[in-house]
Amino acid sequence: MILSIESSCDDSAIAITEIATCKLLFHKKISQEFEHSLYGGVVPELAARLHAEALPKILEECKPYFEHLKAVAVTSSPGLTVTLIEGVTMAKAISVALKIPLIGVNHLIGHIYSLFIEKEARFPLTVLLVSGGHTQVMEVKSLTEITTVAKSMDDSFGESFDKVAKMMGLGYPGGPLIQELAKDGDRKKYNFTLPLAQSSLLAFSYSGLKNAVRLAVESAEKDEYKNIAASFEHIATGHIINKLKRYFKTITPQTFAIVGGASANLYLRSQIELLLKPYHASLLLSELKYCSDNAAMIGRVAVEMYQKKMFSSLDTLDVSPKSIL
């Protein structure tokens, strides 16, 4: 079995995965949404302190599995440095105490493998990762053959929802709150500019849209917020669709996947489904409970890495806020 730890942002999670079958034997996550909602976003130092409390509590419940552990895996990048350190320090301590190898996992690859919890991994895939930290399109041929074809130049898709929710005083995380508010709104009421519409760049940008929404919020009455939210969600999604359309002129999508916390967005899902229809491409989604950050996806990657003996050294495994992908 492999014990895996996730602490890259505001979720403390530990999983136990059986190596031979990929079966998830244990998974527990303690989210810090309530604590951060008071500030309208994640406060890194507070998050680190909450991980320091939560992770040992969850680990206590894993004790019956200790004698069966063959490796310990942990998210080492990308993420918030101060929160990644909490998980990596715990993983190193377990590796030393139980004399088992250490596996440093890339969080983005974790999101890709959230598609394959308790399942066989199948590639090739074109993957759209939409989370609080990333908006990224990747071609994935295998665990080690991942090419990024587009990423955000500034804010991410999920982050823009968080910021718009904060402007409206709705709380955190903003994604589900804006989605709910937008349900009854008029998507065409506010004519926000589609980002990078004339540019041939395969890239994403949300900072201009965020500022346009800020101006609209500042001059609107509260009962207008639903229309602003709906128009924002429409353009934020339209931006992704527009760039994917451009990309699909160069490749024909066959199996397309959406992963990451914001892949729970229903409007985005429906628009991607429409986009894929003419190509007869299939759409893969993670189970809703594995869209947002979790340790099950880290454990699933770790099984592949364990089989390939992709171990990290205790001395050199370090945390990094930036991804190599």
Ligand code: KG4
């Ligand atoms: O993957 P995740 O849990 O954490 C990161 O790796 O960043 O993603 C969290 C992000 C937050 O920004 C949250 O607002 C967003 O995913 N999110 C959504 C929805 N549900 C979560 N964004 C838009 N629509 C949603 N329904």
Ligand code: ZN
């Ligand atoms: Zn994530």
